[in-house]
Amino acid sequence: MRILCCVKRVPAPGAKINVTDDGMAVDAAHLGFTTSPHEECAVEGAVQLVEQHGGEVTVLTLGSGEASEQLRYAVSVGAAHGVLVDVGSSDWDPQRTAAALTEAIVALEQEQPFDLILFGNESADSGGFQVGIRVARALGRPVVQGIKGIEVSGDGSAAGTVTARREIDGGFEVYELPRPCVLGVKEGLNLPRYPTMKGRLASKKVEIPEVATSAVAGGQQRVKLHRPEETVSETVILGHGPEAAPAVVDVLAELGVL
Amino acid sequence: MLLVILDHQGDALTEAGREALTFGRTLAGRMGVDVEAAVIGSDASALISEAGQYGAATVHTATHELLTDYGPDAHSSVVEQMIRELEPDAVLACGTERGNEVMAHVAARLDAPFVANCVDVTPGDSWTMTRVQWGGSLLEDCALDADVALLTCGLHAVVAEPGDGQEPDAESFDVALTDADLVTLVRQRVVMEAGVTLPTAPVVCGGGRGVGSAEGFSQLEELATLLGGRVGCSRAVTNLGWRPHSDQVGQTGTRIAPEIYIASGISGAIQHWVGAMASKHILAINTDAEANMVVKADWAVIGDLHEVIPAIIAEVSARRGS
Numbered sequence: 303m304r305i306l307c308c309v310k311r312v313p314a315p316g317a318k319i320n321v322t323d324d325g326m327a328v329d330a331a332h333l334g335f336t337t338s339p340h341e342e343c344a345v346e347g348a349v350q351l352v353e354q355h356g357g358e359v360t361v362l363t364l365g366s367g368e369a370s371e372q373l374r375y376a377v378s379v380g381a382a383h384g385v386l387v388d389v390g391s392s393d394w395d396p397q398r399t400a401a402a403l404t405e406a407i408v409a410l411e412q413e414q415p416f417d418l419i420l421f422g423n424e425s426a427d428s429g430g431f432q433v434g435i436r437v438a439r440a441l442g443r444p445v446v447q448g449i450k451g452i453e454v455s456g457d458g459s460a461a462g463t464v465t466a467r468r469e470i471d472g473g474f475e476v477y478e479l480p481r482p483c484v485l486g487v488k489e490g491l492n493l494p495r496y497p498t499m500k501g502r503l504a505s506k507k508v509e510i511p512e513v514a515t516s517a518v519a520g521g522q523q524r525v526k527l528h529r530p531e532e533t534v535s536e537t538v539i540l541g542h543g544p545e546a547a548p549a550v551v552d553v554l555a556e557l558g559v560l
Numbered sequence: 561m562l563l564v565i566l567d568h569q570g571d572a573l574t575e576a577g578r579e580a581l582t583f584g585r586t587l588a589g590r591m592g593v594d595v596e597a598a599v600i601g602s603d604a605s606a607l608i609s610e611a612g613q614y615g616a617a618t619v620h621t622a623t624h625e626l627l628t629d630y631g632p633d634a635h636s637s638v639v640e641q642m643i644r645e646l647e648p649d650a651v652l653a654c655g656t657e658r659g660n661e662v663m664a665h666v667a668a669r670l671d672a673p674f675v676a677n678c679v680d681v682t683p684g685d686s687w688t689m690t691r692v693q694w695g696g697s698l699l700e701d702c703a704l705d706a707d708v709a710l711l712t713c714g715l716h717a718v719v720a721e722p723g724d725g726q727e728p729d730a731e732s733f734d735v736a737l738t739d740a741d742l743v744t745l746v747r748q749r750v751v752m753e754a755g756v757t758l759p760t761a762p763v764v765c766g767g768g769r770g771v772g773s774a775e776g777f778s779q780l781e782e783l784a785t786l787l788g789g790r791v792g793c794s795r796a797v798t799n800l801g802w803r804p805h806s807d808q809v810g811q812t813g814t815r816i817a818p819e820i821y822i823a824s825g826i827s828g829a830i831q832h833w834v835g836a837m838a839s840k841h842i843l844a845i846n847t848d849a850e851a852n853m854v855v856k857a858d859w860a861v862i863g864d865l866h867e868v869i870p871a872i873i874a875e876v877s878a879r880r881g882s
C-alpha cells in the first residue's frame with residue numbers, strides 16, 4: 303500500500319499565544335514546534351496500515367525549510383520518505399496551499415498513485431477546514447472528514463475499499479470509499495508511538511527532496527491576527543490542602559450539584 | 561440575497577441551524593438583502609415554519625430519495641446547484657463538522673475561497689471578516705475577494721434568537737444527483753453512548769499530568785460518580801495512555817460546558833483552556849498557585865490533589881449521610 307500523509311508544522315504555545323508586531327504571525331521566538339496533533343495520528347495510522355498490509359508511507363509538508371524537522375520526525379516513527387514544498391515562513395491561504403499540494407502529489411504519483419492520502423481534519427493553527435477536501439476534489443477522489451477509525455479491505459493495493467468511522471454525538475457514522483481515496487483524520491484515531499533508536503538514525507540519514515510550485519494566491523488574505531478579549535476574573539482561593547474540602551463542598555452545594 | 565444552509569434533525573432545526581439564521585439575519589441586514597434558507601433532505605412544514613421564525617423570508621427545500629441521510633458530496637452538490645440557480649451574494653452555514661465539510665466541498669467545486677468559522681462579517685466592495693484560529697485562542701481578520709462569499713459562522717459565535725417570525729414562502733428545489741455524488745453516503749450508523757456524555761455532563765472532574773498515573777484517576781472517577789458527572793483529562797494524560805482520547809478536553813478533544821469544571825493537576829495550556837472555557841464555573845486544584853488554570857479559575861485549592869480530592873469525597877459523603 304502506498305500511503306501519503308500531508309502534515310503541518312505548527313508552534314506549540316503554552317499559557318497564551320503572542321502575535322508578532324506586524325500581526326501577521328504567531329510570535330514563535332520562544333516556542334517549540336510540533337506536528338499538528340491530528341496529523342501526528344495520521345502518520346501513526348498510515349504506519350499501522352503499512353505494517354498490516356505492506357507498502358510504504360510518504361509524508362508531505364508545505365512550509366518553511368525548518369518544516370523538514372517534522373518530516374524527519376515522521377520518518378523516525380516509521381514513514382519511509384519526506385517531501386517538502388518550501389514556501390518560506392509565510393502561512394499560505396487555503397486555496398493556494400491546496401493547489402501547491404495537488405501539484406506536488408501529481409508529481410509524486412507519476413509512476414504510481416497513492417492508494418490512500420491522509421490529511422488532518424483541520425490544521426491546529428489556521429483551522430481552515432478545507433485543504434484536504436480541495437486536494438481530493440482536484441484529484442477526483444472521494445474524501446470524508448472527521449475520521450477516527452480506518453480499515454482497509456484486501457491487501458490494500460489496487461482496487462478495494464476503505465471503511466472509515468466518523469465520530470458524531472453519541473456514536474459514529476460509517477463510510478465505505480473506493481480506493482484511491484482521501485481522509486481527513488482526527489486525534490483519537492490512535493495513540494502515536496514514540497521514535498525508536500533505529501527510527502532516529504533513519505530520520506537523520508533520509509534525504510528530503512523538495513518540490514517546486516507555481517500556485518498563486520487565493521481569494522482569502524490575512525489582514526492581522528489578534529487575541530480575543532479576555533474576561534479576567536479574580537480567583538478565590540478556598541484554602542490550602544485537604545483543609546479546604548468543606549469550603550469546596552459549600553461551593554458545590556451553592557451551585558446545586560451536590 | 562443571503563442563502564443560509566440549515567442543519568436540522570427530524571422536523572426541527574438544530575441549535576447550529578438556529579445560530580446560522582441568527583448570525584445570517586445580522587449579516588443580511590448589513591448587506592441590505594433578504595435571508596433565504598435551504599433545507600436539504602426534508603420539506604417538513606414544521607421546519608419551514610421554524611426557519612421563518614428565525615428570519616428566513618423564503619425556504620428552499622431539496623428532497624430526493626438519496627438525500628435522507630448525510631453525504632458531503634450529495635449535500636454540497638445540492639448547494640452548488642442552488643448557487644448556480646438562485647445566484648445568492650453569499651452562502652452561510654454554521655461551522656459544525658458537517659457545515660464546514662459541506663462548504664469546503666462547495667468552494668472546491670466552484671474553485672472559490674471559503675472562510676471558515678467567522679465571528680463577525682462586514683460585507684462591502686471588499687468583504688472583511690474576523691474568524692477563529694487555534695480553536696478559539698486566536699482571531700484572524702481577513703479580506704475576501706470572491707464572486708459569492710462562502711462562509712461558516714463559528715459554532716456558538718452567537719446565541720440563537722428568533723426574529724419577527726412570519727410564515728416564509730416555501731419553494732421546492734429540483735435536484736439532480738450523479739453517481740459521483742453518491743460515493744460518500746453514510747453506510748451505517750452506530751449509537752454508542754446513552755446517558756451523561758462529556759459535552760453535556762453537569763459536572764466534569766478533569767485530571768492532568770499531576771494525577772501521576774492511570775490508577776490515580778480512580779479518585780477522580782469516584783468524585784465524578786458521586787456528583788453525577790464525568791471524568792475529563794488533558795492531552796498530556798491521553799498521550800501517556802492513562803485515559804482514552806474520548807476523555808480529552810480541549811482544542812483537539814471535547815468542548816465541555818458543565819455547571820462546574822473541577823480541574824486537578826492541569827496547568828491550563830491555551831489548547832486545554834479553549835475546550836474548558838464554556839464551563840459556567842471552574843475550580844482548580846493545583847500545587848502551583850501561579851498555574852494558568854488557577855489564575856483563570858473562579859475558585860482554587862492550592863495543594864496536592866491526592867490529598868485534596870479524598871478529603872472532598874469524604875466531605876461530600878459526610879454531608880449526604882447527615
Ligand SMILES: Cc1cc2nc3c(=O)[nH]c(=O)nc-3n(C[C@H](O)[C@H](O)[C@H](O)COP(=O)(O)OP(=O)(O)OC[C@H]3O[C@@H](n4cnc5c(N)ncnc54)[C@H](O)[C@@H]3O)c2cc1C
Pocket residue numbers: 312313314315316336338339426767768769770771793794795796797808809810811812813814824825826827828829830831832835845846847848851863864865866
Ligand atoms: C496544537 C496543539 C493542540 C493541543 N490540544 C490539546 C487539547 O485538546 N487538550 C489538552 O489538554 N492539551 C492540548 N495540547 C497540549 C497542551 O499544550 C499541554 O501540553 C497540555 O494541556 C498539558 O497537560 P497538563 O496540564 O496535564 O500537564 P502539565 O502542563 O505538565 O501540567 C501539570 C500540572 O499539574 C500540577 N501538579 C503536578 N503535581 C500535582 C499534584 N500532586 N497535585 C496538584 N497539582 C499537581 C502542576 O503544577 C501543573 O500545573 C495541545 C497542544 C498543541 C500544540
